[in-house]
Amino acid sequence: MEKNLSHYRDIMTRGIWSENPVAYQVLGICSALAVTVKMSTAVVMSIALTLVAAFSGLIISTMRHWIPSNIRIIVELTVIASLVIVTDQILKAFLYDISKQLSIFVGLIITNCIILGRAEAYAMANNPVDSFVDGMANGLGYSMILLAVAFLRELLGSGQFFGFSVIPRFLYDMGFQDMGIMVLAPGAFFIIGLLVWLKNSLPGVSHEKK
Amino acid sequence: MGDLLSLFINSVFIGNILLAYFLGICSFIAVSKTIETATGLGFAVVFVLTVTSPVNWLIYHGLLAPGALAWAGYPGLDLSFLKFITFIAVIAAIVQAVEMVIDRYSPLLYASLGVFLPLIAVNCAILGTSLFMVERNHTFIESVVFGAGSGTGWMLAIVSMAAIRKKVRYADVPAGLDGFGFVMIIAGLMAMTFMMFSGITL
Numbered sequence: 361m362e363k364n365l366s367h368y369r370d371i372m373t374r375g376i377w378s379e380n381p382v383a384y385q386v387l388g389i390c391s392a393l394a395v396t397v398k399m400s401t402a403v404v405m406s407i408a409l410t411l412v413a414a415f416s417g418l419i420i421s422t423m424r425h426w427i428p429s430n431i432r433i434i435v436e437l438t439v440i441a442s443l444v445i446v447t448d449q450i451l452k453a454f455l456y457d458i459s460k461q462l463s464i465f466v467g468l469i470i471t472n473c474i475i476l477g478r479a480e481a482y483a484m485a486n487n488p489v490d491s492f493v494d495g496m497a498n499g500l501g502y503s504m505i506l507l508a509v510a511f512l513r514e515l516l517g518s519g520q521f522f523g524f525s526v527i528p529r530f531l532y533d534m535g536f537q538d539m540g541i542m543v544l545a546p547g548a549f550f551i552i553g554l555l556v557w558l559k560n561s562l563p564g565v566s567h568e569k570k
Numbered sequence: 571m572g573d574l575l576s577l578f579i580n581s582v583f584i585g586n587i588l589l590a591y592f593l594g595i596c597s598f599i600a601v602s603k604t605i606e607t608a609t610g611l612g613f614a615v616v617f618v619l620t621v622t623s624p625v626n627w628l629i630y631h632g633l634l635a636p637g638a639l640a641w642a643g644y645p646g647l648d649l650s651f652l653k654f655i656t657f658i659a660v661i662a663a664i665v666q667a668v669e670m671v672i673d674r675y676s677p678l679l680y681a682s683l684g685v686f687l688p689l690i691a692v693n694c695a696i697l698g699t700s701l702f703m704v705e706r707n708h709t710f711i712e713s714v715v716f717g718a719g720s721g722t723g724w725m726l727a728i729v730s731m732a733a734i735r736k737k738v739r740y741a742d743v744p745a746g747l748d749g750f751g752f753v754m755i756i757a758g759l760m761a762m763t764f765m766m767f768s769g770i771t772l
Contacts, residue, residue, distance in 0.1 A: 549758030
């Protein structure tokens with residue numbers, strides 16, 4: 361049991377930190393940038409993606425011995441797309457406003473390279489429980505970057521955190537202004553670039569080779 | 571006609587699918603190392619988008635939209651929740667078909683585009699354009715123009731990025747920022763430039 365726990369801990373640290381899908385493998389940033397104007401959309405997106413990643417890992421890994429290798433991409437996409445449809449329907453039913461704000465980006469979880477990438481690279485070769493943990497770890501690694509970007513963009517761009525104003529009034533009186541660019545597209549690119557720089561400068565992280 | 575032109579300009583510059591909606595960034599980063607490959611992938615994306623967007627329009631409005639199956643006797647049926655799985659299957663099938671047709675009739679074009687076509691099936695710009703097309707209620711003609719415009723915008727962005735990366739290849743970038751981080755910052759500056767077009771109204 362002791363060995364098992366450390367085994368899962370290894371999978372988790374790899375996915376969340378040392379081989380973080382967004383910062384290290386440069387996967388799945390399309391949606392990471394688009395939904396990060398506000399914390400609330402980023403949180404919902406993170407949860408949705410983590411669940412889809414974990415369950416697609418579980419399902420694909422369970423079926424891995426029965427999937428003919430030449431049509432495996434289609435099978436993987438079908439599994440992922442079905443999970444995304446379920447997620448989208450749940451969001452529409454219970455969180456209609458947020459699902460409107462996320463607009464097409466819930467659907468784009470299907471083409472998020474993290475999920476297909478983990479299905480190809482991990483779930484096809486490992487047992488279901490490991491794949492479930494691996495999917496969850498990568499989902500959480502993605503969520504971490506997503507939430508960091510959303511936090512900075514919402515704070516700097518509109519002075520808010522989950523929709524509540526957090527920048528004290530006197531700062532505005534002293535001449536502080538919200539950075540409008542953070543709400544717009546370029547802000548997302550800058551923040552993610554700087555975050556990657558920060559991450560690469562920390563010790564104990566594998567660098568992207570030039 | 572003016573509306574269509576305005577939609578085209580809008581989807582190429584102001585609502586650039588890559589720099590304003592962040593779609594297709596994975597291949598944008600991975601394939602922008604040389605101008606030749608960037609151009610090849612760019613043309614492939616323009617082509618596939620111009621085909622998939624109207625085909626998905628026909629399928630959505632002919633089969634999936636609420637009430638679309640009235641001709642078959644099911645006026646109350648709403649299959650629009652199936653659009654994700656249908657669109658991705660249509661895109662994968664069209665990409666495969668395009669690859670086979672090009673291979674058969676134009677070996678020269680296949681030699682330059684062939685390797686990029688499989689990549690396109692999972693490019694989020696393609697699926698994203700189809701989903702935007704549904705969300706924004708485009709008509710059939712608009713869906714063709716929107717597909718072509720998005721593709722052209724994407725190609726413009728990736729080719730410019732490849733050109734810029736060529737220029738900065740020997741730039742002295744701080745350790746840790748080189749590679750992915752630096753590309754993102756360049757992309758941010760490009761996105762700012764593309765935003766300048768938003769003052770244009772046609």
